[in-house]
Amino acid sequence: MNEEQFLNMLDEKGIGFIITVPVPLGYQQVLLKKDQVLEYLADKYSVLAKCYGVSRSEYVTWLDQDMSVQCCATTVKGKRCKNVITGGLHVSVEQWVKSQGLLCDLHEEKGK
Template identity: 40%
Template structure:
């Protein structure tokens, strides 16, 4: 699909807006695009959304898939990654979700839910 950026810019100049709906934990969010961003979005929807949230494509997919929960970085006695989540909540915004990566659940030394 060829996008005529000049046409989009003309549309934008007279007040036409461009919005897209992207996935986030718990639902979706509307992003407002400028004319130059339309072709970027159409070329790679998830990559564009990831960039808007300050995440890599892989981080964005995990953030959405885990519903914003942060998975424990601990290892079980069977040497697999713990399936528990870090205490404190869900639907974290991307910045906090990313910052909490590598933290532990209460079983593996992280804070208990009443402490988080």
């Protein structure tokens, strides 16, 4: 029996494929379709990104930035500002994507 046949047998018996994924301030369970299981085992970030309707790189960066939106300004030392924007702490990946390009209070004030 190959992997696909095994997954089909489990699915036919009513066995679901549930994974636990990080979300702001906790975890959430996501039900994978049987055809997503092997893909998830090969590259979980691609599957999760598809579940949320974002790109793989957006999903991974969201996780790397602790699910928070960082300011898009450049510091006087030429590095990206890492301050979190107002309302950008521990947000959903969808909100994180929508909020890209916003400034923190410090850089917003300087721009006025």
